[in-house]
Amino acid sequence: MPAEGDGPGTVVVGVDGSPASLNALAWAAGQARRQRSTVLAVHARTVLPGLATVTDRSGVVALAARADLEEIAAxxxxxxxxxxxxxxxxxxxxxRAGDPAGVLAAVAEEVRADALVVGASRSLGHRVAGSVATRLCRNARCPVTVVP
Structure with a gap:
């Protein structure tokens, strides 16, 4: 993973495997190519309460979610x-396990991202900014692009 302040800039993109996130990933990669940057693809999943948990260096991670996250990562x-x-x-x-908007904003801040990219949601057949995109647009400390 790129370290903050090293070499080229970084474009952070949220990915969950959905068509919208894959569009966002392609857009982010194109942008990174133009800027001679790297892409940091971030997948975050909220840990459901009530699952057995273990604490490690990255925080509290649900045991049941860990195997799922590893499968998604692969x-x-x-x-x-x-x-x-x-x-x-x-x-x-x-x-990472956690709230997707919170994780994306935190990672973008950790690496001092040049931009943060997410896919649009699909609502009643129309593409709109979903709750994650809306929260990022309000709270991120770098430019946010929502890709249809």
């Missing part, structure tokens, strides 16, 4: 490698 890694090959940009993956 699936997304394959997609990210294809994008790296097609567009010639470095793509890193971060998978």
């Amino acid at each position: 699936e997304l890694t394959g997609r990210l490698r294809l994008i790296e090959g097609e567009l010639g940009v470095a793509v890193y993956l971060v998978v």
